[in-house]
Structures are given as structure tokens and as C-alpha cells.
Amino acid sequence: xxLAPSLAGPWYTDDAIFAAEQQTLFSTRWVCAGRGEELAExxxxxxxxxxxxxxxxxxxxxxxxxxxxxxxxxxxxxxxxDDAGRCAHGIRCPYHAWLYALDGELRAAPNIRDWRGEGAQxxxxxxxxxxxxxxxxxxxxxxxxxxxxxxxxxxxxDRMGTAELIGHWELDRLRVGCSRTYDVxxxxxxxxxxxxxxxxxxxxxxxxxxxxxxxxRGAGTLTVPGYGATYGDGIGGFTFDGRPGxxxxxxxxxxxxxxxxxxxxxxxxxxxxxxxxVILHRLEPLAPDRTRVVCDWVFAPETLSAGHDIEPSVxxxxxxxxxxxxxxxxxxxxxxxxxxxxxxxxVPVETQLGAFHxxxxxxxxxxxxxxxxxxx
Numbered sequence: 001x002x003l004a005p006s007l008a009g010p011w012y013t014d015d016a017i018f019a020a021e022q023q024t025l026f027s028t029r030w031v032c033a034g035r036g037e038e039l040a041e042x043x044x045x046x047x048x049x050x051x052x053x054x055x056x057x058x059x060x061x062x063x064x065x066x067x068x069x070x071x072x073x074x075x076x077x078x079x080x081x082d083d084a085g086r087c088a089h090g091i092r093c094p095y096h097a098w099l100y101a102l103d104g105e106l107r108a109a110p111n112i113r114d115w116r117g118e119g120a121q122x123x124x125x126x127x128x129x130x131x132x133x134x135x136x137x138x139x140x141x142x143x144x145x146x147x148x149x150x151x152x153x154x155x156x157x158d159r160m161g162t163a164e165l166i167g168h169w170e171l172d173r174l175r176v177g178c179s180r181t182y183d184v185x186x187x188x189x190x191x192x193x194x195x196x197x198x199x200x201x202x203x204x205x206x207x208x209x210x211x212x213x214x215x216x217r218g219a220g221t222l223t224v225p226g227y228g229a230t231y232g233d234g235i236g237g238f239t240f241d242g243r244p245g246x247x248x249x250x251x252x253x254x255x256x257x258x259x260x261x262x263x264x265x266x267x268x269x270x271x272x273x274x275x276x277x278v279i280l281h282r283l284e285p286l287a288p289d290r291t292r293v294v295c296d297w298v299f300a301p302e303t304l305s306a307g308h309d310i311e312p313s314v315x316x317x318x319x320x321x322x323x324x325x326x327x328x329x330x331x332x333x334x335x336x337x338x339x340x341x342x343x344x345x346x347v348p349v350e351t352q353l354g355a356f357h358x359x360x361x362x363x364x365x366x367x368x369x370x371x372x373x374x375x376x
Contacts, residue, residue: 003345004354011343011360012187012335018288020367021360025267026051027141030151032269032282033057034137035296037175039065043088043102047080049284050139055128056080057137058087060102065132067139068125073106074098091125100125134171135298136269136280155265161226168251169273174298177277178314182293182321186328187335188268188285189360191293194324194331195281196222196264197350204323207316211235211242212260219349221262228259228273238274239312240319246276246308249300266359272317276303277310279317289332295321 011017033048039059047070048055054070056079068091072079077095080087090107091100099108104125129140131148138152153163160166184191194200198220201209209215213232221229231238237245238260248257252275261273270281277299284292297314304310334340346353 003347004351006344006346006353007189007357007360008343009335009337009340012190012332013288015288017364018187018285020364022051022285023367024363025360026285028145029267030131030138030140030145030148031267032136032265033067033139034282034294035176035280035298036065036132036135036137036172038084039137041086043086044084045080045087045091046084047082048139049286051141053141054078055139056091056125057130057139058091058102065130065137066103067128067130067137068104069128071126072096072098073123073125074109135174136171152265152269156263156271159222159225159263160261165226165256168253168256169249169278170251171278171298173301174278175301175304176296177299177304177310178297180295180318180321182295182325184291184293184325184328185289186291186325186332187288188283188291189356190328190331190335191283191291191324192264192266192356193353194328195262195270196220196352196356199347199349200327204327205320207240208320211238211316221260222264223352228256228261231258231260237276237313238316240315241312243312245274245313246299246303246310248275249277266356276300277313293321293325 031050033050033055034046034057038044038046039057042059042061042063045056045058048057056068056070058066058068060066070078070080072093072095074093074096077093079091079093087102090102092098097110098106101107104127106123129142129145131138133148133152138148156166157163198215199218201215202218205215211231212229214229221227235242237243239245257275259275263271263273265271268283272279277297280296280298282294284294286292295317297310297317299310
């Protein structure tokens with residue numbers, strides 16, 4: 001049997017390749033940067049690192065989420081240093097006190113008599129394209145970004161089949177009940193690959209395969225549009241021990257309950273849909289061998305306000321995350337070995353990884369990173 005080749009080891013360790021991925025995939029594609037609810041009120045902000053750039057995401061006075069480079073237009077100082085907070089009266093640089101409105105316009109420059117004069121309108125914060133969709137904040141660093149729908153929405157439709165099916169989870173109205181951050185000693189691509197196949201599930205995920213027995217066969221659901229894996233007989237809910245879960249999301253049809261739908265949307269967003277909540281993963285590549293993963297468990301607001309116990313639901317995927325990230329870290333160790341210098345192979349149930357590898361190769365080749373490092 002002829003098996004397709006995987007990426008070679010240096011694709012997971014080489015600084016030039018990592019930089020090229022940041023220059024292309026993470027600078028020209030729509031990248032998930034957080035939840036809209038993090039910006040609950042005008043003036044609320046978060047800072048994020050995307051493709052090596054510090055960004056400010058803020059809610060303006062009209063309720064619109066905006067993104068800007070976290071760089072003062074005067075002398076280039078970083079403006080906001082906290083991960084999150086509130087700028088009720090505008091965004092003020094700590095160096096010379098230049099003040100920007102929440103829409104990025106320069107509002108005041110102390111000790112400049114005619115700061116509103118000609119040219120001042122060009123000294124506002126440098127904007128970044130932002131879309132608030134599906135309850136999340138997506139940014140794109142490209143000067144002329146491609147359509148959000150042609151990127152993220154297309155990937156959603158490819159997996160779920162129809163916009164109607166996606167809409168039944170009402171992602172815009174769900175709220176975070178638990179959020180956990182994982183520092184993973186692995187390249188971001190290893191995490192994408194791991195979430196894209198279930199060949200490892202029988203070995204690595206005893207709790208998950210008890211709830212979803214078909215995963216014991218090693219075949220996932222990503223390649224079948226609109227297909228959700230069914231819960232096992234006697235399983236009450238998507239919980240760590242199969243106990244009954246929470247009230248089902250109200251818009252779901254009967255045949256959509258008791259199913260799990262997993263989605264991997266490149267470059268950095270995973271969506272896991274079950275009958276009573278959604279698990280969202282956001283990847284932040286930090287170095288060739290290090291990735292921060294933020295995982296949010298989101299629920300119907302009425303479920304949270306009613307005081308239901310969400311811990312059994314959270315615990316199932318928290319265990320799954322821990323198992324996945326541990327094995328990804330083990331893989332990262334192998335990427336540095338001369339035994340994997342030419343890569344490995346992909347078995348038939350991993351064919352979707354080949355498409356991801358082609359996507360990465362094309363992006364890095366565009367930047368010249370892999371060629372320059374001698375790995376194309």
C-alpha cells in the first residue's frame with residue numbers, strides 16, 4: 001500500500017518556516033482573536049498578539065468592535081500593556097499622553113497648540129480589519145483582506161453542509177461559562193493535525209470514546225458534510241462519565257441532539273458542537289515549539305443564569321485537551337530527531353491532513369520561507 005507522505009520534521013522546528021507561516025497564514029487570513037462578549041461595553045478592550053503584532057481590540061461608543069495596532073503614531077510606544085481592561089475616556093499613550101478616541105481618531109496631543117491642524121486626521125491609530133461573527137472576534141492584518149465569508153464561512157459550510165444547520169446552535173447568543181488556557185510545548189500544526197483526525201482516539205481518549213463509541217474505530221467526522229457522531233447507548237450527555245447533561249439548546253432539531261460535530265477551521269479556530277453547549281479552541285502560535293491554546297466552553301445564557309452545574313460537561317473536554325496536548329508535546333520531541341528529518345506517512349483515515357499540509361506548503365512557498373530554509 002502506498003501511503004502519502006507527511007510534512008518533514010523541520011516544518012515543525014525551523015524558525016524561518018515559522019516566520020513564513022506568520023507572514024502568510026496568520027497575516028493574510030481571518031484569525032480568531034477572542035469572544036465578542038469580552039468587549040461587553042464601550043471602552044472595554046483586550047490586547048492580542050497576532051502574527052507577532054500586538055493589537056488592541058476595543059468596543060467603540062456606537063457598540064462596534066474595532067481593532068488597531070497597539071502602536072502610538074507619535075514615537076511608536078506600545079500603548080496598552082494589560083491583557084484586558086477599560087478605556088472609558090479614550091486610549092491614552094503612556095509616553096507623551098497622546099489620546100485616541102475609541103474609533104482610533106487622534107483626540108488630543110498635549111503641548112501642541114494646533115494639534116487639530118492639517119495632517120492630524122492622518123495620525124489616528126492604524127486600523128486592522130475586524131469581523132464580529134459567530135460570537136467571536138476575527139482579525140485580518142492584510143491591507144486589503146479577502147472576504148470573511150470566502151474564508152471562515154466557507155469552511156463552516158464545507159463541514160456542516162448548510163448555514164441552517166450551523167444556525168441551530170445560535171453561536172452569537174451563547175456565553176462563556178468556563179475558559180481555560182493551555183501552554184503546549186508543540187508546534188501549532190501538530191495541534192491542528194491532532195484535532196483533524198480520530199485515528200488516535202482509541203489509544204488516547206478513553207472518556208471521549210466511551211461517550212462517542214464510533215470514535216473507537218479511529219475514523220473521525222470531519223470529511224462528511226453535515227455528519228455528527230452519535231452518543232453511545234446508555235450515555236446521558238456529553239459529560240466526562242456519561243451522566244445526563246444540561247438542557248438542550250432550544251433551536252436544535254431532534255435529530256441533531258445526542259450528536260457531536262467537530263470542525264477545524266484554519267488557521268486557528270476549532271468548534272465542537274454538542275446538544276447543550278459548544279467548545280471553542282483558539283490557537284496562538286508563540287514559537288516553532290510552543291503554542292498557547294485558549295479553550296472556551298459556551299452555553300445558553302439561560303443555562304448559566306439558572307445555576308446548572310456545568311463542571312461534568314467542562315471536565316470531559318478538559319481531560320480530552322490534556323490528553324491531546326500531552327501527545328502533541330511527545331510528537332514535538334520527535335520532530336527534532338534525524339529519524340524524522342524526511343517526515344512520516346499518513347494512513348487512509350488521515351487523508352484530510354494532506355489537504356492541510358498542501359495549504360501550509362503553498363502559504364510558506366509564497367513567502368519563500370521553506371525554500372530559504374532548504375525544506376521545499
